[in-house]
Amino acid sequence: MSESVYKIIELVGTSPNSWEEAVKNVVEQATKTLQDLRIAEVSKLDVKLENGKIVAYRARVKLSFKYGEEED
Amino acid sequence: MSESVYKIIELVGTSPNSWEEAVKNVVEQATKTLQDLRIAEVSKLDVKLENGKIVAYRARVKLSFKYGEEED
Amino acid sequence: MSESVYKIIELVGTSPNSWEEAVKNVVEQATKTLQDLRIAEVSKLDVKLENGKIVAYRARVKLSFKYGEEED
Amino acid sequence: MSESVYKIIELVGTSPNSWEEAVKNVVEQATKTLQDLRIAEVSKLDVKLENGKIVAYRARVKLSFKYGEEED
Amino acid sequence: MSESVYKIIELVGTSPNSWEEAVKNVVEQATKTLQDLRIAEVSKLDVKLENGKIVAYRARVKLSFKYGEEED
Amino acid sequence: MSESVYKIIELVGTSPNSWEEAVKNVVEQATKTLQDLRIAEVSKLDVKLENGKIVAYRARVKLSFKYGEEED
Amino acid sequence: MSESVYKIIELVGTSPNSWEEAVKNVVEQATKTLQDLRIAEVSKLDVKLENGKIVAYRARVKLSFKYGEEED
């Protein structure tokens, strides 16, 4: 494994319910085109507000996968 | 929209259950006096412990809103 | 001057033209209610895009002034 | 209270369900050997992925307690 | 206590003698209008110089208190 | 909007005149292949010097857009 | 000296009077069980407030010592 190269991309997922679900949405979308995902590190959490209500929990994550895989 | 001015304040919300609920409590309290809230960015998460148990999930957030609104 | 207390607030200014003008807008708005402004430190710069065009240059600044002044 | 000394250790908890539960797992494990836990600050959140699925939510926390207590 | 909301403001205190006194000056000024102050975290220390002498020790602090209290 | 996924890429634009123009150049280049650009956050500003003169203002920006769009 | 290994632990000291004294308290407590202490780096300063008064100056420090020494 020691000579592999990995790529890290930064994605933002959203969910009306929780940051856990926001990250799950990121992962589901990413697995459509990327294989061998290993880790998703959270780099930022926020919420989007409309009319005084939370409409989306958003999680920005850094996702690492084997370089050479297809990527969107 | 391009010449508006926004203000950012830092609040800490707490909840016995989750950080999502902690942020929801911040937003509910803030909407009593502030209008046009847009985004709440998480700047810190922690938990308060008593007798070896979690008694509160706490989320520190930066909340932006239109400058000129009433503020507590 | 040595025993004064200052307050720092965080504001976001916007301009269709430049970050310099965005900060100028912040200062003009702030001077309506605050006196003795001293320094505005830039903590973040970004641009807002619509239809592939820049619609606003935005500057987030930390503005310091004498504590005890009126503040919005 | 003013002359006490506290120690801060860094632990990583994991959970298949949420970061809140990951921190709860850290606290439960730590209370077996440490008393007088006060606060756990989150220093990093990530998720571990296998076969395109989230297998663990992981929370790295800094845990403070009275220095002189037993520690693992 | 778990559902309270706290606000954090940033103030700068000055003293001709020490940073400890600079923070004490901040706290004394703040308690005139704010109740239930809990913690003041230092975010920056500097000194102001005139004619090659230190004329003020300055401490920038983040002060937390219960949201809903009066604030200047 | 709450279940969308966004991608963030980092680009560096250059201009002989200003950082505003440097960012405009980035945006113009990016819109050739990407749709639904939302925000470009500045992560670094510098200038390139030759023979004691500024030859380029450079702005490094993080650009967010809907994941699934074409990307170079 | 070139092949030694050192350990770094994080402690919080408190004092009613000054941050210098807070660090002195940390060092005195640590020397009961650790030898060959070299440096204590300040990573955070704050004050604890009660009834509008400072009750403790607190200093969080990273303390390095030779690995293999007894540690609490």
Added chain:
Amino acid sequence: MSESVYKIIELVGTSPNSWEEAVKNVVEQATKTLQDLRIAEVSKLDVKLENGKIVAYRARVKLSFKYGEEED
């Protein structure tokens, strides 16, 4: 040169021997599909351990190249 646009991607290289070799592996892999690479900035170094031995030195780098080039 002043109106070019560059892209920055983040890759992780690994080597059983050194971080220098880990970065060399990243560069060799990247040059297969990217031209005009200019600089690789190290953003993180770590080592992977198995059975108490170092099995890989890993270097995370930010690699800049002319935008518009082919990219994996």
Added chain:
Amino acid sequence: MSESVYKIIELVGTSPNSWEEAVKNVVEQATKTLQDLRIAEVSKLDVKLENGKIVAYRARVKLSFKYGEEED
């Protein structure tokens, strides 16, 4: 070029008009005594205010040049 040594100094330029001009002023001043300047990285931007007006845009930059050159 590979064995050269460079030095980095930190300067602050000011201008009544823009941060671009502030950096230009730094560079013009520095080229009087330094040769082979390469890059100036912005580390801080702020504005100085007097009587509610911006009197100076200030840019703090890190300037690199060949070590061994004359320096003020």
Added chain:
Amino acid sequence: MSESVYKIIELVGTSPNSWEEAVKNVVEQATKTLQDLRIAEVSKLDVKLENGKIVAYRARVKLSFKYGEEED
């Protein structure tokens, strides 16, 4: 694996030859009392100088292992 708890400690290794060897020295020392080491993240690199010569390359690392293992 999803409910395990890990501990992170910070150690400094030294070597007269390289940072890679400095980390190897840390790992060798740590494996005497700790099992199941996983990752060592570099948090700081420096060199110690005497009489104008490098006498030690030093690497500060954060080492993670299963909590509950023996630790010095």
Added chain:
Amino acid sequence: MSESVYKIIELVGTSPNSWEEAVKNVVEQATKTLQDLRIAEVSKLDVKLENGKIVAYRARVKLSFKYGEEED
């Protein structure tokens, strides 16, 4: 004042008694060769230990002064 250029240098002062005195020592030493010192920002505080005692409080400061002045 708006077109002046300032230089920032980083110095470390030490004192057996306090960080305030450590900074005073820095300033006294610097004023021997530099004029028009304005501000000294603290970038790091630590203490040096020998035989389990604090032998020096050390303060690292960034000192700004008019560029063109004599400097050591």
Added chain:
Amino acid sequence: MSESVYKIIELVGTSPNSWEEAVKNVVEQATKTLQDLRIAEVSKLDVKLENGKIVAYRARVKLSFKYGEEED
């Protein structure tokens, strides 16, 4: 030793072979004009690329020495 003042300068060394050698080159150059060098802290590592090859490993270091020594 407790009342000495130290200066910190930032240099960049380069080497075709390794970051260790890059720092060695910095130290050799610096010792020509500076005495009593103590520590060189790495603040940045990168590599310069030409034609898809690494042509220089570069290390930016902060070098501390007794203030009052000759400096280039």
